[in-house]
Amino acid sequence: MTSSDRDDNRIVITGVGLTSPIGDNLADLRANLLAGKSGVSRFETRYMPPVLAGVCHFDTLKYQKRKEVRRGTRAGSVAIYCANEAVIDSGLDWENIDRSRVGVYLGITEHGNVETENEIYEISQFGNDTSVWSHHHNPRTVANSPAGEVTLSLGITGPHLTVGAACAAGNAGFIQGVQMLRLGEVDQAIAGGVSESIHTFGIFASFKSQNALAEHEDPAKACRPFDTGRTGIVVAEGGGICTLERLPDALARGAKIYGEIVGYAMNSDATDFVLPDRGRQAECIRLALKRAGMTPDDIDLVSSHATATEQGDIEESTAIHEVFKDSRKVVVNNTKSFIGHAMGAAGAIELLGNLPAFDDGIAHATINLDSPDPRIPLTCIVANQPRHLGSVSCILNNSFGMLGINSTVIVRKYEG
């Protein structure tokens, strides 16, 4: 194998597009993460008193006509916004590249619940007459819908698919993109994760029935990973998408390189529908390190998945501690404490929001960590205030989900 062949297996992030409850681009998200600003607010949903949620405020009409917004889905609008932003940010000569060689790989926690719930509500206004059930329902609810909407928006004729991976989906989208580039299936991957989940009452009602829905009189204090005062999950919407390319291609066109995806892993607990498993999570982290050719000492920052559920926080922190207990430099932070749990977008937004640490050397905080749960074995959590680390070379991003799906992605600063 030549060095050129080896470099073709090196996949780098060259463009970032995102929307989150605290920013519709990376600069704004980063500024608000460093400022400790929460994006959680009261949100109206059907059949329930107002809930707490992370709501995005991006301009849907920036890249879509009103008719396209009406015909498509919220997840599609999120994906179109983020994908267009990423492509523009990448500096790719979009009009002249071969768009049959572009692939779209988007992680989703679920898709179709929002649209189905809307139709059920609509026909209920007509005595449950199914003849008023929309002909748009099927194209809106096919599982590839958000990724397909991106291809329509950007004229991409290469492959597209969504990756259903519960709340590990953001990482799973990145991983799929990396794999397809390494296989030579595509030359550019538009990869990440999206979520529209706050627009279905069902996700709130289900977490409520599970005694896992956060509530707090002050929305900004509602999401409290690792804290004894935690009351559960704050559901958020959002999207995090990047352009991925092979390193030689990125270098040849002088692209800005945010970082290199040097390791990843996914595995399954095979133990429970909803309860996480520290053993398999630790295995997932170790496998990602092994594939990256790294040891725990190489990681500067762990972006944790913790959702502010009791068992979830304890299991993940125990897994991280088991792997990193001898590390002298690693710190752990958590983005959900700011914006809530963006489901399919969570892993993507959380990783992308940490990438500027390569330049500013700062780990953003985990906010609302006023009374650390003594059962959390970690002593390296960045609590309440951002921490200057000096330099950051490697970030490890965890994302885990229901049915025991685990994912870890490792990104290294590109230094030539």
Add this chain to the structure above:
Amino acid sequence: MAPEQIRQVVLDILAKIAPDEDLSDLDDTVAFREQMELDSMDFLDIVMELRKLYRIQIPEEDYTNLVTMQSTVDYLTPLLKDA
């Protein structure tokens, strides 16, 4: 419902399903699809909206009557005479 009222109903439906279009100079004698971006799914939206608003079922073989504003109003006038 008088033909002029029916025309306004159809115009309101078009404004809803094709919100990017300027309908102020719509020619009632020219096919909708020659004057605006309207595909088959949009066309079904017109049928659906009429169904929701007035509980009228328009059979598929009658869709050809909904080509222009004039033909649509002519077709709907007897159906909506009591609306």
